[in-house]
Amino acid sequence: MLKGEDGNFKPFQQFLKDVEKLNNIYNKSYLQAEYNFATASTQMAVKWKEWERDGDRYDLQYRTAGDDRVREEHAALDGITLPPSDPFWNSYLPPNGWNCRCTAVQVRQGKYPRSDSAAAMAAGANCTDTPKKQIFRFNPGKQEKIFPPKHPYFPKGCGDCQYRQLAEDKDSPNCQACLALQADIKRREENHREYERLKNDPDYNEVKYDDASGGMTAAHKDHNFDKKGGKYEKHIRTAGYKTGHAVVFESERGFASRHTEGTWDGRIMEIAGRETATENNVLKGLKHCASKRTTQVAILDYPKGGFDKDILENAIKRYRGLEKLNDGQFVRFEKIICVQDKKIVYEESF
Numbered sequence: 001m002l003k004g005e006d007g008n009f010k011p012f013q014q015f016l017k018d019v020e021k022l023n024n025i026y027n028k029s030y031l032q033a034e035y036n037f038a039t040a041s042t043q044m045a046v047k048w049k050e051w052e053r054d055g056d057r058y059d060l061q062y063r064t065a066g067d068d069r070v071r072e073e074h075a076a077l078d079g080i081t082l083p084p085s086d087p088f089w090n091s092y093l094p095p096n097g098w099n100c101r102c103t104a105v106q107v108r109q110g111k112y113p114r115s116d117s118a119a120a121m122a123a124g125a126n127c128t129d130t131p132k133k134q135i136f137r138f139n140p141g142k143q144e145k146i147f148p149p150k151h152p153y154f155p156k157g158c159g160d161c162q163y164r165q166l167a168e169d170k171d172s173p174n175c176q177a178c179l180a181l182q183a184d185i186k187r188r189e190e191n192h193r194e195y196e197r198l199k200n201d202p203d204y205n206e207v208k209y210d211d212a213s214g215g216m217t218a219a220h221k222d223h224n225f226d227k228k229g230g231k232y233e234k235h236i237r238t239a240g241y242k243t244g245h246a247v248v249f250e251s252e253r254g255f256a257s258r259h260t261e262g263t264w265d266g267r268i269m270e271i272a273g274r275e276t277a278t279e280n281n282v283l284k285g286l287k288h289c290a291s292k293r294t295t296q297v298a299i300l301d302y303p304k305g306g307f308d309k310d311i312l313e314n315a316i317k318r319y320r321g322l323e324k325l326n327d328g329q330f331v332r333f334e335k336i337i338c339v340q341d342k343k344i345v346y347e348e349s350f
Contacts, residue, residue, distance in 0.1 A: 002038060009039055033098040040095040041140040041147070044104070048093065048141020051106060056083040058106045059114065062094070065101040073127040074102055080120045081112045088117060091137040092124035100136075188214035191246045198248070208241065215241035222251040223262070232273025232301040233261060239339045240264060260292045267334060270295040277302040277340070282315035287322075290331040299337045307340045 001018055004010045012035055019031060062080040064070045082088050094102035128134050135148040195209040195216040207218040217237050225233055240247035250262040260270045270292045272285030289298035322330040338346035
């Protein structure tokens with residue numbers, strides 16, 4: 001909720017209004033402090049990733065806001081200059097407390113004298129010397145955590161969970177946040193393994209992995225992206241792997257009409273494309289996917305738009321009516337997916 005539709009941080013007042021829609025008795029002061037900490041932590045984590053790429057070619061310098069509101073213990077850290085590899089930054093990269101406005105900047109080696117590491121560590125320890133302050137001894141970029149492990153948000157034991165996720169109880173079957181994240185991590189790992197395997201297989205080309213979504217795609221050299229149906233297949237490939245799915249087009253050696261397209265998350269897929277999503281076009285698309293008797297995932301593409309959920313559901317009802325005819329036009333799909341403008345607009349498992 002920190003981010004707006006443009007991907008940038010919302011102004012605090014807008015963030016407050018949005019949160020108050022969920023809980024209008026939320027303490028404003030605490031929310032402001034949490035907002036400030038989350039945004040500062042995120043921004044510092046992004047900077048840290050950039051600094052990591054440079055290694056110790058540059059030093060980092062700790063800087064306060066430089067006004068009369070700076071806490072005395074934070075002022076003692078002002079100007080500390082050390083290389084990124086120094087242990088000081090593992091524990092005392094800003095922010096170092098609620099509403100901390102400190103930052104760190106990259107500076108050219110030699111422009112400022114390097115600080116004594118032990119003295120810097122002692123100043124950092126003094127800045128965070130009570131149990132409630134000690135939770136801030138972490139590096140959000142290096143540890144990839146926005147809130148410290150011992151933050152009160154995390155029930156006892158959850159802060160050290162390898163999945164770094166807020167949850168009600170890490171040992172409870174109702175710990176949905178951790179379960180969802182575990183599943184997501186597993187999916188990403190499996191997709192990346194498949195990407196590495198096919199990348200090294202000379203029979204496959206156009207092998208890609210999307211870091212943002214964790215999706216992957218590949219095409220067998222004997223898959224035929226023909227003029228008629230190839231554009232639909234490519235639309236679906238983009239929609240799939242850009243949203244985290246594994247989309248693999250397999251060989252169609254011989255008669256392509258006998259083969260399914262490949263796999264979608266490891267399940268056999270067939271693709272049908274029609275320019276617009278009329279009810280009849282949806283029904284024809286489902287029938288086409290059913291003509292390949294092994295199809296598990298039916299995927300329909302409508303590049304010129306017109307998708308409507310009610311129209312789709314009416315077409316699915318008509319398609320299901322074919323089961324009673326037992327004439328080979330019906331396959332019980334595990335999933336139906338619709339794509340429009342290279343984006344998934346409908347995905348339903350059965």
